[in-house]
Amino acid sequence: MLFGDFVRSPYAHAKVVSINxxxxxxxxxxxxxxxxxxxxxxxxHWMPTLAGDKQMVLADGKxxxxxxxxxxxxxxxxxxxxxxxxxxxxxxxxxxxxxDPFEALKSDVVLxxxxxxxxxxxxxxxxxxxxxxxxxxxxxxxxxQVLAEADVVAEEMIYYHRxxxxxxxxxxxxxxxxxxxxxxxxxxxxxxxxxxxxxxxxAEHDIRVISPDIGGGFGNKLGAYxx
Numbered sequence: 001m002l003f004g005d006f007v008r009s010p011y012a013h014a015k016v017v018s019i020n021x022x023x024x025x026x027x028x029x030x031x032x033x034x035x036x037x038x039x040x041x042x043x044x045h046w047m048p049t050l051a052g053d054k055q056m057v058l059a060d061g062k063x064x065x066x067x068x069x070x071x072x073x074x075x076x077x078x079x080x081x082x083x084x085x086x087x088x089x090x091x092x093x094x095x096x097x098x099x100d101p102f103e104a105l106k107s108d109v110v111l112x113x114x115x116x117x118x119x120x121x122x123x124x125x126x127x128x129x130x131x132x133x134x135x136x137x138x139x140x141x142x143x144x145q146v147l148a149e150a151d152v153v154a155e156e157m158i159y160y161h162r163x164x165x166x167x168x169x170x171x172x173x174x175x176x177x178x179x180x181x182x183x184x185x186x187x188x189x190x191x192x193x194x195x196x197x198x199x200x201x202x203a204e205h206d207i208r209v210i211s212p213d214i215g216g217g218f219g220n221k222l223g224a225y226x227x
Contacts, residue, residue: 001174003076003078004072005085006070006071007072007090009067011094012064015062019070020090029075030074031074031076033072035070045060058070062095063092104128105127109130111129116129121134123135124136165219173185179206185211191224
């Protein structure tokens, strides 16, 4: 079995100027250091999301949040992988940070250059260069009619603040390349199989996803993460 560990960004928003992997490859037990450039020829440097958008698997030219995966170190043991991570040298150029979603829709700061010039998002028109999508459900016309005929209408802006579910049992996975069997702490193994198929090009019926007793989750084990 091989182990993987990630070089993560200390910055919330920055260009990745360069990644030097030479010293990391000298660490005993380190077999490879992968970056977005290594994944690009295989079409694996970006992955689909369950919301109809896409995200970087490893930082492709820039990072968009603190802790984002910049490089993956593959080694014969977990400690060798960790040592390899420490030896990777990354040069960053800090960019302005936007943390408020409402201010982001007014800001001149462009977060997703890959969407430049695109007027349509995953679920409808984009209203701003930092607007990814609007998700609406239900019968809009019928709802507006009910509201128009109501005696009293109360309006409220409901903002779901930034949060993070943090169970004691963390996310983790292991894979066997024998007809691709993936073991992991997944709440939605069928969705994971679909995403893995989209990324790898392997047919879903040739992918087996096994979810053992995964412990707590609070919803954070539903999605597919890059690392």
